[in-house]
Amino acid sequence: xxxxxxxxxxxxKLGRLASQGFFIGLHIRFTSPLMSFQTFNPSxxxxxxxxxxxxxxxxxxWGFSTSGTIRWSDKRLVxxxxxxxxxxxxxxxxxITVACGPIRSRTVCSFARDDREFTDxxxxxxxxxxxxxxxxxxxxxxxxKAQVEALRxxxxxxxxxxxAAKLGISESALKARLTSARDRLMARTxxxxxxxxxxxxxx
Numbered sequence: 001x002x003x004x005x006x007x008x009x010x011x012x013k014l015g016r017l018a019s020q021g022f023f024i025g026l027h028i029r030f031t032s033p034l035m036s037f038q039t040f041n042p043s044x045x046x047x048x049x050x051x052x053x054x055x056x057x058x059x060x061x062w063g064f065s066t067s068g069t070i071r072w073s074d075k076r077l078v079x080x081x082x083x084x085x086x087x088x089x090x091x092x093x094x095x096i097t098v099a100c101g102p103i104r105s106r107t108v109c110s111f112a113r114d115d116r117e118f119t120d121x122x123x124x125x126x127x128x129x130x131x132x133x134x135x136x137x138x139x140x141x142x143x144x145k146a147q148v149e150a151l152r153x154x155x156x157x158x159x160x161x162x163x164a165a166k167l168g169i170s171e172s173a174l175k176a177r178l179t180s181a182r183d184r185l186m187a188r189t190x191x192x193x194x195x196x197x198x199x200x201x202x203x
Contacts, residue, residue, distance in 0.1 A: 003136055003183065003186050004188060006136060007136060007186070010132060010136075013125075013129055014111065014126060014129055017118075018039075018111035018113060018126075019112075020040070020114050021038075021040040021041065021092075022040070022111040023036070023038045023109065024036060024107075025107065025109065026134060027105045027134070027138070027139065028108060029104065033107075034139060035137050040092065043090055044087060044091070044092060053081070056081045056083065058083065058084075059072070059077075059097040063106065064108070067099055068098075069097070069098050069099075069126075069127050070097055073094070091112070092112035092114070094117045095110055095113070096111050096118050096123055096126065097111075098127050100127075100130060101134050107133070107134040111126060136186075137186065139196075139200045140202070143202050143203075147177055147180060147184065149177075150167070150177035150181060151178070154178065160174055178190050185200075
């Protein structure tokens, strides 16, 4: 099973546990996650974005100050802007947040239901999956020389035939290098692989 297929499998498991969706931000660096997934009600997402709630969301603040899990109903949480009450109006009535990883590369994820609180067992299962995803998406520290050369050629605008000729290899060998680079970077396309390699300062 490829890494991407493994991620998709874990996301399906989370979807079955969180009937009202989830937000997953993996390895958040400089305020942006390296990979994110979002299945909350689009109307809520639009409202949340329009109101700029990311700057006032108690779960974001909690996620960057604490590792572990917490229910949104926990009395220790302070929600001066009433974000939880507004979320409930969009079907996100019960929720949990999971946070893990070092501050420099933090993973923060939230999950919601509309029928009941998450059980302790469900929370433990979700936390386990989140930790697994965090580990799966750990950015590579380097690419092979062959992978870098292949990505650079395509990034500079070369077509496969021209890139292969430039590198003195067959087109099939070039495609194999690009495939291995995509797998290493957990990218679905070569364009995405190039962008991630740049973001990770590997290219």
